[in-house]
Amino acid sequence: MHKYESLLPRFLSYVQINTRSNEESKTIPSSNFEVEFLNDLKEQLKSIGLSNVRTNERSGYVFATLPSNIDGNVTKIGFISHVDTADFNSENINPQIIDHYDGQSKIKLGNSEYTLDPKVFSSLKKYKGQTLITTDGNTLLGADDKAGVAEIITSMDYLLNHPEIKHGEIEIAFGPDEEIGTGADNFDVKDFGADIAYTVDGGSLGQLQYETFNAASAVVNIKGTDVHPGEAKNVMVNAALLGMQFNQSLPKYESPEYTDGREGFYFLTNIEGTVDQAKLSYIIRDHDESRFESRKQYFKKIADEINDNFSEDIISVDIKDQYYNMAKIIHQDMSVVDLAEKAMNNVGINPDIFPVRGGTDGSKISFMGLPTPNIFAGGENMHGRFEYVSLQTMEKACDLLIEIANLNTKK
Ligand SMILES: [Zn+2]
Secondary structure, three states, X not given: OOOOOOHHHHHHHHHOOOOEOOXXXXXXXXXXXXXXXXXXXXXXXXXXXXXXXXXOOOOOOEXXXXXXXXXXXOOOEEEEEEOXXXXXXXXXXXXXXXXXXXOOOOEEOOOOOOEEOOOOOHHHHHHOOOOEEEOOOOOOOOHHHHHHHHHHHHHHHHHHHOOOOOOOOEEEEEEOOOOOOOHHHHOOHHHHOOOEEEEEEEOOOOEEEOOOOEEEEEEEEEEOEOOOHHHOOOOOEOXXXXXXXXXXXXXXXXXXXXXXXXXXEEEEEEEEEOOOEEEEEEEEEEOOHHHHHHHHHHHHHHHHHHHOOOOOOOEEEEEEEEXXXXXHHHOOOOHHHHHHHHHHHHOOOOOEEOOOOOOOHHHHHHHOOOOOOEEEOOOEOOOOOOOEEEHHHHHHHHHHHHXXXXXXXXX
């Protein structure tokens, strides 16, 4: 018997709907798939009995409220997850259910040539005896973040059916376009109405994250002078070669493949070049604010030094900040983290707190005035065909959301 009867069917129905976001699109949300799914969710939120179910027009988010069942006011808690899936095949998702996984066998993914092998994916060993949901090898699963969506709705449904569990007012939000990095840009903190919030968008059991990277994108454009090689002496400027020189001036070991923990990096994501022109695209990442700033300065300094050799500036650097480390905001009042940590302990989950080597929707939302750490939704191997999730972890996530809501009334 499962405590949350509706959790698995809900999750399975959500993942089978294609909600891939579209980086090329200029609309908000970026794809019609997302709009349709968000509209479906809206009807479901109404039918389980939530109040004030609405679409925030600016952002495309669907918001809803679970009214308080206590006297007096407590902090209003928000739970947020995203409906879109990553940049990987998401058509005809066909989830497979493995009951009582033995913790050691290879799992064949549908009729495809792919398997989930504990020798390759050692995380599988943690799930002995549990129910796993996998792909059929042809698509991603979309547990990132349909697991979060299913967990939030299921726990709100549970609270509505168990009025003996006390809670304050809860706000919930489902939004688009997390995977293309733009969904939270238009998040409407005022309309949402929560005082603190959690994105339910993390990986394995216990994850609790309130530190993210500071992030910028950087594009280096180089203008060369292309002449016949026979007459090139002292005239030709080879943009492609200058691009290589630029990259070699960066510290070799400060790249993603040589760093972990709180170490930042420069990451060359694309390079294209001829004698005539070259373009190098980077992302710059660092948890530490001052190191982040000096990384950007160093980037400009290299360009300046190369430009000094020419009568005009032939290298231009365009740096754009993308998001910031939410720890700067969270550290001002750690109660949002303490509440989640204590709630985890109360329901028998070991908190697993570490700095994210990336960003979350909360990186942006926290800087809009709503402190928003990230908690686990359960997915493993996200963004590809090897993605899977444990039903028992998803149940624990529901336990956690309910405990956060209840514990918040006891302060
Ligand atoms: Zn996600």
